[in-house]
Amino acid sequence: MSKKSNLPQPTNAELEILQILWKAGPSTVRFVNxxxxxxxxxxxxxxxxxxxxxxxxxxxxxxxxxxxxxHIYLAEAVQGDTQKALLKRFVDATFQGSAMSLVMQALGNHETSQQELDEIKALIEKIEKR
Amino acid sequence: MSKKSNLPQPTNAELEILQILWKAGPSTVRFVNxxxxxxxxxxxxxxxxxxxxxxxxxxxxxxxxxxxxxHIYLAEAVQGDTQKALLKRFVDATFQGSAMSLVMQALGNHETSQQELDEIKALIEKIEKR
DNA sequence: TTGCATTTACGAAACTTTTCGTATATTATT
DNA sequence: AATAATATACGAAAAGTTTCGTAAATGCAA
Incomplete structure (x- = not known):
């Protein structure tokens, strides 16, 4: 059971800061700046x-x-959870809730390498097995 | 060759209106409202x-x-192009440019039906063939 | 034709998000 | 100890987005 963290969704500027902290770990304001x-x-x-x-x-x-x-700042928002929540909001707004449309769009438009395709295939297999 | 439409990206409220017009075609303000x-x-x-x-x-x-x-209003922004542009912006901001992360996230979290998985597999095959 | 309903035009209020300036405190340097 | 450099606190300006009220125009109905 994952802790249901009811954090507000970050704004764009806030998200940029989170990205830095997710990547670099606990940091000072100066570093982030x-x-x-x-x-x-x-x-x-x-x-x-x-x-x-x-x-x-x-x-x-x-x-x-x-x-x-x-002061040393630390990201409390978890990267995966945050991305998931933002993704949902985005899919709702832009693809009217159809995550599949988005995946198809992403796969179709993006220059996708064979390796990436293999990864997806592997993931699909894993999903099918459960 | 598709015409490079250099339209500004719509805000959230604007996107909602576009969705309605994309779905319903040319409409009056009253209908959209x-x-x-x-x-x-x-x-x-x-x-x-x-x-x-x-x-x-x-x-x-x-x-x-x-x-x-x-007046009768008509969407000039093309649905596919707009979604594509918004997707890029979103992926950049949220997944730091990695469309694959996003796809994996979407596939992993979303309740994906066998039929949808088949569709994706078909698309992957199509991509691999080209 | 008079008045009623609906429409567009438009400025500005209300909110949200982002940016900045100033004051004050703390630490380092001379 | 005095001065300089760097940090936080905080209010508020600036910018962007959304919502609304009022006025003026247009068409319809009594």
Missing amino acids: EQLSEQQEKEIRYTTTLKLMQIMTEKKLLSRNTDTRT | EQLSEQQEKEIRYTTTLKLMQIMTEKKLLSRNTDTRT
């Missing part, structure tokens, strides 16, 4: 990032260790 | 829908026939 600025190739003010991360902490998307002066 | 109100099971003011559709016309997402007093 640098990563963000790099990605958008445009300087983002330090306090902008700070504010966002404070809001996210309020929303429980993040937690932080305040023992040291420089 | 009724459909919307039904979907959200909450009355949406007529002028709200009107305003949105006017904005969308400005953005070229829609066009309209103004010969009669009651």
Whole structure:
């Protein structure tokens, strides 16, 4: 049984921060801010990032260790769960709930390598077996 | 060669209107407004829908026939193209560009019927053949 | 033709999300 | 100890999206 985490869904800007924390693990505001600025190739003010991360902490998307002066932030939202929830919302809005339409669209449009196709085939087999 | 339509990506509210027009074909504001109100099971003011559709016309997402007093609106954004573009944006933001992660996620989490699985297998075969 | 209902036009309020500036506190440097 | 650098707190501006109210035009009905 997985814990039902009733976290609010992150906004776009919040999601970008989560991606960084998921990838890098617990980090400081400064680090996250640098990563963000790099990605958008445009300087983002330090306090902008700070504010966002404070809001996210309020929303429980993040937690932080305040023992040291420089706080260390940690993603509380789980990557898989979050992606799943966002995917559902997106599919509902864009493909009117038909996950299959989306998969077909993704497979059809995307340059899919043989290896990736094999992975999917393997997954399908696994699903069929259960 | 498909015409490269450089339309802005629709917002959520705009997407809902597009869905209705894609499904029903050219329609009046009143019809769209009724459909919307039904979907959200909450009355949406007529002028709200009107305003949105006017904005969308400005953005070229829609066009309209103004010969009669009651204008008839038509979706200019093509469903497939729009879904494709939105999908790309979503995959970039949520799965960091990995369409495969998304497909795996969608297949894994979704209750997928045998028939749907067969469809996917058929599609994969088609892709492998080309 | 007079008035009633419906439509469009349009500005602006209401909300949400994002960005930033300033004040204040803490730590490091000279 | 004084100064500089860096951190957090916080309010509010800025920007984007959605909703609505009012006015003016148009067509229909009494």
